[in-house]
Amino acid sequence: MNLKETKWFMVTLVGKDQIGIVAKITTILYEAGCNLGEASMLRLGGNFTIMLMVNSQASSEDLEKLLQPIADNLQLHLHIDAIDGQLHQHQVPNVRVSVHSADRAGIVAKVTTVLAEAGLNILELESDVGGNETKPFYIMQIEGIATLGLPALELALQTLFSKQPDIEVKLEPIETMVM
Amino acid sequence: MAILDLLTYPDVRLKSVSTPVTSFDEKLHSFINDLEDTMRAGPGSVGIAAPQVGHFERIVIVDVSSKRKIKHHGRLILINPEIIEWDGLEIGREGCMSVPDYTANVIRAKTIKLIAFDEKGIEHQYDMEAYEARVVQHEIDHLDGLLFLDRIVSRRNDLFRRKVYK
Numbered sequence: 639m640n641l642k643e644t645k646w647f648m649v650t651l652v653g654k655d656q657i658g659i660v661a662k663i664t665t666i667l668y669e670a671g672c673n674l675g676e677a678s679m680l681r682l683g684g685n686f687t688i689m690l691m692v693n694s695q696a697s698s699e700d701l702e703k704l705l706q707p708i709a710d711n712l713q714l715h716l717h718i719d720a721i722d723g724q725l726h727q728h729q730v731p732n733v734r735v736s737v738h739s740a741d742r743a744g745i746v747a748k749v750t751t752v753l754a755e756a757g758l759n760i761l762e763l764e765s766d767v768g769g770n771e772t773k774p775f776y777i778m779q780i781e782g783i784a785t786l787g788l789p790a791l792e793l794a795l796q797t798l799f800s801k802q803p804d805i806e807v808k809l810e811p812i813e814t815m816v817m
Numbered sequence: 818m819a820i821l822d823l824l825t826y827p828d829v830r831l832k833s834v835s836t837p838v839t840s841f842d843e844k845l846h847s848f849i850n851d852l853e854d855t856m857r858a859g860p861g862s863v864g865i866a867a868p869q870v871g872h873f874e875r876i877v878i879v880d881v882s883s884k885r886k887i888k889h890h891g892r893l894i895l896i897n898p899e900i901i902e903w904d905g906l907e908i909g910r911e912g913c914m915s916v917p918d919y920t921a922n923v924i925r926a927k928t929i930k931l932i933a934f935d936e937k938g939i940e941h942q943y944d945m946e947a948y949e950a951r952v953v954q955h956e957i958d959h960l961d962g963l964l965f966l967d968r969i970v971s972r973r974n975d976l977f978r979r980k981v982y983k
Contacts, residue, residue: 726918731910814920815881815948816912817864817955 646675646723647692647701653714655686662708667692670704675725686714693723730814731761731781733788735795739805741767741774748798749778749807756794757786781812819851820858821870826916832962835866835873837897841938845876849894849936853878859914864952866959869915877933877956881949889949898933898957900926909951911965921969925951 651663660679667674675691694701698718709716735758737749746765753760758780765778784791788811795807824831838845848867856865856878863884867876877895881887905927912920929950931943945953955965 728918728920730912730920812910813884813948814910814912815863815952815955816859816861816914817866817952 644673644693644695645697646721647694647698648719648721649688649690649692649701649705650717650719651688651690651705651709651714652685653709653712655681655684656712659686659712659714660688662712663688663690663705666704666708667694671695672701675723691721691723691725729759729761729783731783731812732814733758733782733784733791734810734812735780735782735791736778736808736810737780737805738775738777739802741769741776745776745805746778748802749795749805750780752794752798753780753782753791756790757784758791759783759785818854821851821855821872823855823859823869823914824871825914826964826966828915830871830873831868831915831959831964833868833873834962835868835875835960838874838876838934841896841934841936845896846936848872849876849878852876856880862914864956865914866956868959868962875960877953877960879949879952879956881952884948887948888946890943890945893933893943894936895931895933895953895956896936896938898931898953898960900929900931900954900957902930904928907947907951908970909948911951911955913955913965915959916964916966919966921965923955923965923968924970925954929953 664674673693675693677688677690679688692701696704698720702718705716735753737745739745760780760782762781763778765776767774767776769775791809795809799805799807852865852867852870855870856862863881864877864879867874875897877898878893879895880892881889882891903926906924907927908922908924910920911923927950928946931945931953932940934940958964
């Protein structure tokens with residue numbers, strides 16, 4: 639691969655889920671000489687969502703011309719941003735926060751606000767809504783870096799929990815062992 | 818003292834299955850010294866297996882004594898190690914000198930009973946738990962040509978242990 643004069647783009651695609659979205663999008667990119675970086679692709683509700691790092695010699699406009707027809711064909715919304723690649727610089731999380739409760743407005747806002755104030759840099763957040771329409775529940779897992787230390791986060795969650803006792807929150811350190 | 822070159826993924830030699838050590842001689846001791854130097858040279862490294870340096874014999878070094886208060890056996894030379902009992906499951910995050918810039922969650926047995934020879938050829942039995950047990954399982958995987966990449970679990974499905982704030 640000639641890395642000269644290639645640029646990184648974040649390609650976002652969102653639409654109704656169907657079989658073959660990933661195969662069709664990535665095949666077109668591959669055949670156009672693009673390389674892929676890190677990606678998150680998952681079904682959220684009935685939608686399929688793609689956030690995909692694409693490395694290409696093409697311009698943003700060329701990439702859009704390449705992808706727009708297939709996005710239209712698959713009825714996906716397409717969005718392209720020029721970005722810095724920054725591969726091979728993974729940050730290692732040192733804390734995991736798991737939350738679950740009855741689903742209601744404000745859980746994410748309340749939890750993440752106190753955590754941000756206590757120095758948590760979120761590297762990854764995944765959440766799901768389970769249960770059924772009359773009794774939905776919300777579950778969330780966060781991995782991140784406690785930039786002000788774990789006790790600060792622990793204290794923040796304890797304070798939150800004293801006001802919101804129906805939210806189950808668990809904080810645990812992640813110790814990464816290298817072998 | 819010598820620091821050996823590490824094989825790094827995707828080097829296919831990391832998939833090799835290592836053979837048992839048969840002679841506990843000076844050559845073995847010399848290699849173990851170099852292997853330990855290589856482990857100590859890796860930042861924060863708590864274990865190493867011979868195939869990581871391209872030497873395909875069943876030799877592992879483990880030393881988790883630098884970690885916070887945990888049960889451990891100190892510096893261990895484990896030759897022809899064999900896990901004879903497993904119990905419990907635990908998720909933990911692992912990294913590997915042979916897999917740069919990547920860490921992931923892996924399920925391992927919580928406690929193990931291990932039989933291994935030392936560098937003099939004397940057999941020992943160890944009961945290990947948690948952190949030390951995890952390192953040994955990771956290293957024995959190397960002897961069988963497996964990396965932690967072969968055992969990654971999804972964060973999305975991680976076990977959730979309840980904690981109640983009071």
